Amino acid sequence: MDELRKDPTRGDWVLIRPKSKPGAQGDCPYCSGAEHLTGPEIAAYRAEGFPPNGQGWTVRVVPEGDAYFRVEWELVREGVGMFDMITPRGASELILESPRHDDTPATLAPEALEKVLWMYRDRLVDLKRDNQIRDILISRRHRKAGVPPHHPYSRVTAIPIVFDETRRELREAREYYQYKRRCVYCDMLRQEIGAEERVARLTPSFAALVPYAPRVPLETWILPRQHGCSYEESLTPETARDLARLLSEYFRTLAATFGDPGYEMVLHTAPNLRSRILQGDWATIRDDYHWHIHIAAQPERANRVGGIYVNEAPPEVTAAELRDSWWRPPR
Numbered sequence: 001m002d003e004l005r006k007d008p009t010r011g012d013w014v015l016i017r018p019k020s021k022p023g024a025q026g027d028c029p030y031c032s033g034a035e036h037l038t039g040p041e042i043a044a045y046r047a048e049g050f051p052p053n054g055q056g057w058t059v060r061v062v063p064e065g066d067a068y069f070r071v072e073w074e075l076v077r078e079g080v081g082m083f084d085m086i087t088p089r090g091a092s093e094l095i096l097e098s099p100r101h102d103d104t105p106a107t108l109a110p111e112a113l114e115k116v117l118w119m120y121r122d123r124l125v126d127l128k129r130d131n132q133i134r135d136i137l138i139s140r141r142h143r144k145a146g147v148p149p150h151h152p153y154s155r156v157t158a159i160p161i162v163f164d165e166t167r168r169e170l171r172e173a174r175e176y177y178q179y180k181r182r183c184v185y186c187d188m189l190r191q192e193i194g195a196e197e198r199v200a201r202l203t204p205s206f207a208a209l210v211p212y213a214p215r216v217p218l219e220t221w222i223l224p225r226q227h228g229c230s231y232e233e234s235l236t237p238e239t240a241r242d243l244a245r246l247l248s249e250y251f252r253t254l255a256a257t258f259g260d261p262g263y264e265m266v267l268h269t270a271p272n273l274r275s276r277i278l279q280g281d282w283a284t285i286r287d288d289y290h291w292h293i294h295i296a297a298q299p300e301r302a303n304r305v306g307g308i309y310v311n312e313a314p315p316e317v318t319a320a321e322l323r324d325s326w327w328r329p330p331r
């Protein structure tokens with residue numbers, strides 16, 4: 001049986017699961033025309049007149065084959081002597097971003113990417129109705145070393161605890177707010193936009209920054225300029241269009257000028273406030289947390305010494321390179 005176990009000395013959760021048998025290699029189950037090869041679809045955008053689980057879709061959500069987290073499992077929290085265990089009840093879903101196998105975020109039209117962003121919102125809203133789901137991460141990888149190229153998808157992982165990385169961010173944001181009565185991300189935006197040197201791109205609704213202390217050379221953060229703790233409550237037709245265009249241009253820049261590196265993109269948004277357990281949980285989260293996106297190129301090449309990242313590319317230089325080579329649509 002799969003278990004989430006907590007290391008009481010480091011405070012981290014680890015998923016312990018038996019190794020699964022590799023699935024049969026064959027045709028891609030995520031291409032248009034192969035819909036019968038996936039489990040029943042969870043959601044889809046498709047043209048009028050096309051029934052579910054068939055062709056005609058632009059964005060489609062399916063359960064992940066060998067899921068780490070499953071909604072049909074019972075949620076059990078257990079003390080095992082001095083240790084803590086919880087069953088991995090949640091969801092592992094794939095958001096298929098295009099019916100075409102060879103698309104990437106750099107080849108997708110901004111309008112297609114915008115639909116993917118709306119599907120992110122739809123899945124967050126739907127999964128957060130389940131108050132046993134505590135946190136949801138939407139991530140996407142491009143060209144991971146050692147993994148053969150696959151159909152373009154984003155991964156949705158919904159779990160009964162808060163992800164360690166999110167928990168650290170929530171704690172830092174709350175402590176900053178308790179001390180200063182201001183959102184740390186809003187303060188950072190104001191300062192970075194004023195200073196300009198680490199801003200790669202500014203749009204009406206978003207700033208793409210190389211952070212002050214990036215872990216890897218090409219780390220970029222995308223922050224909404226308007227405060228809001230959750231992505232799904234903040235997305236509007238204007239911001240969705242703006243974000244889709246910004247991401248499209250960013251990924252085209254990486255592909256055209258930076259040698260199309262592999263990267264990981266992660267959406268950080270407020271956890272499921274309905275899953276509040278203690279009265280004081282997330283009491284100031286609406287004011288202290290600010291949703292955002294992290295993109296890190298070649299995260300597997302991160303260099304660390306005793307947990308401290310070593311980055312040999314000063315962020316000011318990286319930001320200038322991104323600004324100077326920023327992809328612009330042909331006139």
Ligand SMILES: [Zn+2]
Nearest residue numbers: 028031101151
């Ligand atoms: Zn495919």
Ligand SMILES: [Zn+2]
Nearest residue numbers: 183186227290
């Ligand atoms: Zn803020």
Ligand SMILES: [Zn+2]
Nearest residue numbers: 169268292294
């Ligand atoms: Zn974050």
